[in-house]
Amino acid sequence: MTPVALARAPWPDPYLNVDDYDPEADLMVINLGPQHPSTHGVFRVVLYLDGEIIIKAIPHPGYLHRGVEKLCEKLTYAQITPIVDKNDYVAPMLNEQAVNMAFEKMLGVEVPLRARYMRTILAEIQRVASHLLWLGTFAMDLGGALGGGTSVFMYCFRERESILNLFEDLTGCRFHYNTHTVGGQRHDIPAGWAAKVHQTLEAISQRIPEYETMLEHPIFVRRTKGVGVIDADLALELGLTGPLLRASGVDHDLRRDAPYHIYDQLKDLAVAVESEGDCMARYKVRVKELRESIRIARMLIDNVPEGPISGGRPIKQPGQFKAKGGQVYVGIETPRGELGTYLIAGGGKMGDTPYRLKIRPPSLHALACVPYVFPGHSLSDAVAILGSLDPIMGEVDR
Amino acid sequence: MAVNESDRSFDHPLYETLERFPGLDLATTAVDKVLTWGANNSQWIFPMATSCCGIEFMAAAASLVDLDRMGSITRGSPRQSDLMVVAGTITVKMAPRVKRLWDQMPEPKWCIAMGSCAISGDFYRDIYSVIPGIDVAIPVDVYIPGCPPNPEQLMAGMLRLQEKVNLKRAGLWSPPETRPETGKTIEPAIKRLLQAGRDERITAAQLDQAMSLMLPAVDLPPRPEPEPEPTAEADAGTTEAPAAPATPDGGHHE
Amino acid sequence: MSESENNTRELAFRRLLRAQFGVEGEPEAPLPDDGPLVAREHHKALAKALQAAGWRLYVTCAATHFPAVPGKKPTDATTPECFEVATVLRSVGPGTHVARWRVKLAADETIDSLVRVFVGADWQEREQFDLVGVIFAGHPDLRRLMMPEDWVGHPLRRDYAIDTPHAPWR
Numbered sequence: 175m176t177p178v179a180l181a182r183a184p185w186p187d188p189y190l191n192v193d194d195y196d197p198e199a200d201l202m203v204i205n206l207g208p209q210h211p212s213t214h215g216v217f218r219v220v221l222y223l224d225g226e227i228i229i230k231a232i233p234h235p236g237y238l239h240r241g242v243e244k245l246c247e248k249l250t251y252a253q254i255t256p257i258v259d260k261n262d263y264v265a266p267m268l269n270e271q272a273v274n275m276a277f278e279k280m281l282g283v284e285v286p287l288r289a290r291y292m293r294t295i296l297a298e299i300q301r302v303a304s305h306l307l308w309l310g311t312f313a314m315d316l317g318g319a320l321g322g323g324t325s326v327f328m329y330c331f332r333e334r335e336s337i338l339n340l341f342e343d344l345t346g347c348r349f350h351y352n353t354h355t356v357g358g359q360r361h362d363i364p365a366g367w368a369a370k371v372h373q374t375l376e377a378i379s380q381r382i383p384e385y386e387t388m389l390e391h392p393i394f395v396r397r398t399k400g401v402g403v404i405d406a407d408l409a410l411e412l413g414l415t416g417p418l419l420r421a422s423g424v425d426h427d428l429r430r431d432a433p434y435h436i437y438d439q440l441k442d443l444a445v446a447v448e449s450e451g452d453c454m455a456r457y458k459v460r461v462k463e464l465r466e467s468i469r470i471a472r473m474l475i476d477n478v479p480e481g482p483i484s485g486g487r488p489i490k491q492p493g494q495f496k497a498k499g500g501q502v503y504v505g506i507e508t509p510r511g512e513l514g515t516y517l518i519a520g521g522g523k524m525g526d527t528p529y530r531l532k533i534r535p536p537s538l539h540a541l542a543c544v545p546y547v548f549p550g551h552s553l554s555d556a557v558a559i560l561g562s563l564d565p566i567m568g569e570v571d572r
Numbered sequence: 573m574a575v576n577e578s579d580r581s582f583d584h585p586l587y588e589t590l591e592r593f594p595g596l597d598l599a600t601t602a603v604d605k606v607l608t609w610g611a612n613n614s615q616w617i618f619p620m621a622t623s624c625c626g627i628e629f630m631a632a633a634a635s636l637v638d639l640d641r642m643g644s645i646t647r648g649s650p651r652q653s654d655l656m657v658v659a660g661t662i663t664v665k666m667a668p669r670v671k672r673l674w675d676q677m678p679e680p681k682w683c684i685a686m687g688s689c690a691i692s693g694d695f696y697r698d699i700y701s702v703i704p705g706i707d708v709a710i711p712v713d714v715y716i717p718g719c720p721p722n723p724e725q726l727m728a729g730m731l732r733l734q735e736k737v738n739l740k741r742a743g744l745w746s747p748p749e750t751r752p753e754t755g756k757t758i759e760p761a762i763k764r765l766l767q768a769g770r771d772e773r774i775t776a777a778q779l780d781q782a783m784s785l786m787l788p789a790v791d792l793p794p795r796p797e798p799e800p801e802p803t804a805e806a807d808a809g810t811t812e813a814p815a816a817p818a819t820p821d822g823g824h825h826e
Numbered sequence: 827m828s829e830s831e832n833n834t835r836e837l838a839f840r841r842l843l844r845a846q847f848g849v850e851g852e853p854e855a856p857l858p859d860d861g862p863l864v865a866r867e868h869h870k871a872l873a874k875a876l877q878a879a880g881w882r883l884y885v886t887c888a889a890t891h892f893p894a895v896p897g898k899k900p901t902d903a904t905t906p907e908c909f910e911v912a913t914v915l916r917s918v919g920p921g922t923h924v925a926r927w928r929v930k931l932a933a934d935e936t937i938d939s940l941v942r943v944f945v946g947a948d949w950q951e952r953e954q955f956d957l958v959g960v961i962f963a964g965h966p967d968l969r970r971l972m973m974p975e976d977w978v979g980h981p982l983r984r985d986y987a988i989d990t991p992h993a994p995w996r
Contacts, residue, residue, distance in 0.1 A: 235949075235971060235972070236970075236971055236972035236973065236974075239972040239973065241981060241988070243957075243982060244981060244982055244986075244988055245988070247984075248988065408945075410882045410883055410918065411882070411884065411944050411945050411946055412884070412944075412945055412946040413883060413884040413885060413886075413944065413946030413950075414946075415883070424918055424919075425919055426883075426918045426919055426922065428922070430920065431919060431920050431921060431922040432922050432924075500859055500860050501859075501860040501861055501912065501928075502859075503885075503886075503912075503914050503924060503926055505885065505916075505924070512885065512916075514885060514886055514914070516886060516888040516912060516914065518888075518890055529890070530888065530890045530982075532886065532888035534885060534886035534914075538949055538950070538953075539884075539946055539949070541949075542945075542946060542948060542949045546945075571972060
């Protein structure tokens with residue numbers, strides 16, 4: 175493959191000079207965000223329109239920059255878990271797992287088998303909740319607050335509440351769980367939880383076909399099919415991961431390709447891949463993942479082995495873990511793609527805090543494709559595309 | 573003039589209209605009652621949902637709690653709203669926007685600070701980019717603590733707001749809302765809006781920043797120059813593209 | 827299957843680094859745990875070579891600031907201020923392999939931008955420029971990404987106070 179120049183056909187040119195554009199055209203500048211119901215948070219994008227068609231889009235993230243990485247440099251390894259919960263606030267479990275796996279790799283802590291089973295189950299249930307929230311908000315983006323989309327939103331949130339109830343039984347919190355620690359889990363599975371998981375996930379899996387019939391009508395298909403196409407080359411170069419990459423026809427899933435937790439024991443993990451790369455493909459990939467996650471969680475919940483849930487002693491003091499120094503990178507597959515943690519440990523006196531913690535958010539790369547994907551679409555399609563990218567501004571800006 | 577300032581619960585253009593007609597000013601009490609009843613039971617919400625609390629706000633608007641029961645629906649425009657729910661962390665980049673949107677809301681208006689970030693900045697309060705609570709810029713009527721508060725707590729906050737509006741309407745003394753504080757309170761560098769000793773220049777500067785927000789005039793990055801082809805001398809040194817090592821086909825999926 | 831593919835790639839990565847990019851050691855000896863150090867003039871060529879060899883997914887880059895450390899005794903020399911930029915790439919599909927390397931920079935040195943190799947580097951490099959203050963030479967649009975345009979300083983430097991006030995907001 176040849177190295178790619180910046181503005182390469184057939185991708186739209188993100189550096190289009192608006193002054194050079196057709197002088198006869200009646201251009202308009204529209205500012206979308208940072209406070210806009212369909213930007214999923216505080217994302218701002220300046221759109222240059224020729225009539226209804228976008229010719230250039232300039233994104234401006236950073237309205238939720240909370241300095242998490244700076245804060246983590248001041249905290250010990252055991253204190254960081256509740257901080258990173260707030261990054262990707264739709265899938266906090268996965269955030270906790272990502273940083274804790276990096277810490278465990280750095281500190282050389284073994285995670286017992288029961289904790290690894292629990293982590294896999296929690297990750298899959300969290301993936302269901304995250305995709306449900308995405309499905310609801312995406313339907314609302316397309317249908318409008320008073321259109322048909324609101325009913326799907328209501329149903330999806332109903333199912334999501336039942337999952338939050340499961341997590342509340344386990345950890346005591348609806349979200350921001352703080353249930354992972356370095357070396358294992360904080361909360362053990364309560365009695366009767368497995369039956370509840372079965373019941374909840376069974377109910378959800380029975381209702382997914384209902385949502386599909388609600389959504390896959392001609393209007394939905396017209397608004398998503400062929401809209402926002404990202405080809406495989408562009409997706410790879412932009413660093414898109416997760417459902418966005420798989421919807422562009424690249425068969426890549428860290429759960430199967432670089433297994434962690436107990437994913438290496440799941441030989442039949444099905445990876446959903448679509449080749450079209452449009453909004454419809456991204457919708458299909460996520461719905462398939464929804465079903466697969468439900469299947470995995472239900473399969474594993476009956477086979478959780480007995481044993482300790484934490485590798486180390488219970489944490490009495492935060493400064494218990496000391497690193498000798500070094501650098502590690504760990505990436506895991508979240509509902510939005512590869513969530514990476516690049517950790518540079520402080521050695522010596524600073525052994526109990528990270529020297530630098532860089533979080534690689536999948537949503538940042540998802541939003542970086544906006545200048546390449548928006549041009550050529552109408553303003554209403556822009557909302558559909560943005561919804562299908564599933565960005566979470568908390569982890570984009572951190 | 574007939575209308576006593578203290579009788580009013582709200583600033584509302586209707587009062588000025590009534591004042592202009594002799595005789596009609598007696599109707600203000602009745603009008604006030606109607607306005608209070610209306611305002612209490614149709615708080616249209618402008619969600620300033622920036623982060624995690626925004627998700628709980630959505631959950632509250634969805635089927636479990638259903639804010640719609642109180643006549644509260646969310647609006648996308650500040651000009652149609654009575655109540656701003658600040659749900660999430662406000663950063664210095666976002667704060668002028670919040671201030672400006674707040675100023676665009678018509679009177680009477682209320683503000684709920686939902687979650688610890690909107691109240692005090694939570695554990696981000698010391699960070700260079702986070703403002704220590706939204707009440708350094710806009711007045712807050714009800715604080716709902718929690719990280720994030722449950723939808724039920726948001727509902728309780730809405731009821732508390734109704735109570736507050738009613739108290740004010742009945743002429744009863746309505747205590748100023750106390751900030752939920754732990755014992756160890758860290759005072760921010762900027763005084764809060766209702767705190768003693770607040771500098772007026774701060775308020776003016778905040779308003780000035782909020783009002784001077786513009787679309788970027790020249791925001792266009794220049795088109796990059798085409799990359800020069802590596803010259804022969806450079807090739808001889810380091811940048812010779814190496815022959816691809818033997819790799820399996822796994823990397824190519826077109 | 828995927829294990830062996832991962833091993834093949836790891837060996838290819840080691841051979842590539844040793845043969846053309848001046849990393850010391852036997853061609854197939856293990857790399858240091860912290861990631862290999864690469865000279866800064868090799869940075870872009872290495873990324874290009876890896877992209878051509880199948881590491882096609884841009885993952886991340888992380889710049890780190892190391893402030894000047896005075897010597898223990900007054901007579902000792904001061905360790906000068908420096909930066910370190912780590913880059914991570916990935917190969918796609920079963921047996922995915924992570925290639926990462928580090929580049930050390932003196933305080934006044936710049937590093938080549940990878941935007942023309944991977945467009946995904948665009949925002950990551952803008953972010954690192956914004957927060958750490960490393961200049962990526964050749965980046966077409968090196969503006970601040972996270973902080974407001976008129977912000978002074980680079981917050982993620984070690985000597986930047988975490989509670990820097992910013993009137994009139996905090």
